[in-house]
Amino acid sequence: MPRRLAIEVKNLWFKYPESEEWVLKDINLEIEEGEIVAIMGENGAGKTTLIKHFNGLLKPVKGYVKVFGLDTREHTVAELARRVGLVFQNPDHQIFASTVLEETMFALKNFGWDLKKAEERAVKILKELGLYKYIHTSPFMLSGGEKKRLTIASVLVYDPDILVLDEPTVGQDYGQKRRFAEIIYRINREGKTVIVVTHDVEFVADYIDHVIVMAKGKIVAEGNSTEVLCNDEVMKEARLLMPQLGLAALMLRKHVEFRGNFLRLPIFIKEVRRWLNDA
């Protein structure tokens, strides 16, 4: 049985009212429920502009965007935000409350939740993300990585079906990125669709299989990470660097027949070792 479409974008064209230039050009996109997808491209390719359509912050100039069948042109941001949680790149652009608990409960209060239930729910989410010990601390006192987790918590708290994260790995070290990947896997196992907007090729190569690549307002490629991220033309057009193992595999392709997702370290090593040991 086919899965529902979480996000459907058809012939989307967008430009800002004061401008002549089209920022998004004829975008067509389908994301199924329960997927983990990466939307990639350099800064300025239109990724952030695209995701702002998913919760109605921006409305299409031409074409439409549907979230679980709801046309975004016919709903307010507050209505769409309940289904689509959008986490922005810089936590400093949203943290404002006096305690971590207040910060987490903000969305629930906006949605009219009963205060007691809201607090219970916020506590639960904070525990899941390892921030419970800061519950009565000022969110401004948290470290960079903790603030990022707090922004995720403050969106997860109202249980959206789709979670969209804008550049979640910028400024994070390797350990933090790995923990972050664990969080999105866990969310995905609960049935949520996760969309990660990023230019971090290595992160996508390590953790995400379905990739959409944008360049200059258009989608230039879509598919498995092994196909898309190792396509020289696509990567050049999108001004992204090919993942290290991808480039290596590409150069070895004449000799080694790579099976499976060779962008993952263990598989790459296994395939090369097999070739080296063959007579």
Add this chain to the structure above:
Amino acid sequence: MRAIRIEGVSFKYRGSSEWALKDVDLEVEEGEYVLITGPSGCGKTTLCRCINGLIPHFYEGEYKGDVVLFEEIEVSKYEPYQLAPIVGMVFQDPESQLLMSSVEREIAFGLENLGIDRDEMRRRVEWALKLLGIEHLRNKAPYELSGGEQQKVAIASVIAMRPRILVLDEPTANLDPASSLDVINVLSDLKRKLNITIIIVEHRLNLLAPIVNRVVVMDKGRIIIDESPEEVFLRKVDMLEKIGVEVPKTCLVYRKLFEFENEEEMKPPFSPEDLVQVILNAKKVSNRS
């Protein structure tokens, strides 16, 4: 000559209960290109601030030890603005370093501060614009520039002051891959042309490992590794993984594939091209045998 001598430096920020730096020793020869890395919170930025005097003057706290530049300048005895002609510092967020409405004025700002005469200023601004390849941006405002361009402007405005040491604190953290590569290439170019001493703090190790002379790894306020890139990414890989520092994948592959080979002769490949070369050579050897 030792450009930088850091001896027994410990520092605790005012209001903090933890020591950000614990008894750190580091010596950098003139002309070296040193990469400092480590997990978040390890003290990399704090260490940078000790080199140009922001610690202990701009950031107050408990300070122990000595930082000496070129064998004679004791950093703690000078304000940061006095050290500006000797140590230039480039910060992580491009937007928060650029304060003028045009690139040209931005580059001139430091020179105006130093009281340099107008003709010399003009010469240096032209020189810096050319060196960084940003002459075409000369009249642009900061908000019109991409992140990579902004960082190049920031570097130009520091280089124009002709410092002998350049310190960069995560200059590519907020940039996309193409811009990061661009900035790193520009730095290599600068290094070659000016033979300046460069200290760079970074997470993107695979781009920098092949270029730097030395890799310094910090954790919890201490320097735990201080070796050549080959040494660090070959023999110290386990330690790096344990503290959460990203090891270039090419090095990890190399180690796993050739675990049982003669360690003395191993040279870890930092680029995919080098890795492929090593793998192909290994196949040739095994074909012959």
Add this chain to the structure above:
Amino acid sequence: MLRMLRGFEYLRGDSPIHRLDPRVKIVYSMTFAALCFISLKNTFLITLLILNILVLIIAKVIKRWLMMLRGSLIFLVMIFTLNLLFQGLANVWLALAYTLRFLVFMTAFSMLFLTTTPEDLSLVMVKLGIPYEYTLAFTMAIRFVPTLSRELQIIIDAQRSRGLELEKGNFFERIRKYMPILIPLIVHEIRRSYLLAEAMESRGFGYTRNRTYYYEMRIRKNDVLALLGIISLTVVMAFLGKKVMWPF
């Protein structure tokens, strides 16, 4: 209505007006501003406006001025209506004159700000004896306006994405709803001011009391000509304004 402010933002360009010494342009603005108080005859004020518009055309900034005009329409209508109410409904021409006076006044200063960089203005301020630190604060504030407005938009987007509805609620509720917008903005900008201070010190700010200046203001031939032009025009218009009978 915010579009009105764009008429006071520096617009980069290469016109004879842009290249004039900022002091000449300040003289221009001040004399034109003074001139519009000489007479309340609409034809006189319209003449002044046309003269101003000619200068704006030479400066190639006329499109931006039109944008400002569009943005200030509500404001102008408000002035007109208020004047009508206070001066009596019969005095339509008078109300129009007050409105025109305001427009000419705004246009005169708009010309100055559209064609002069904040740094040039700060040079004038320094020449007037204001300490450099204050003029620097002025130019930096202006430099960050586009950055701040972009960040404000991001903050609004982020909070709306968490269900904040700014359009709903009574007056007091709406004011409270701006807290989640103002607080991140203020905190972020305060933090940024520390980062800027760090960067400035690292580039030698404070090294010497005798700082030098990259740009210098020099009165050139064009500036002298422009000054002569302004003075003669002022004398002529002042005379005409006072002595001649202008219709309505």
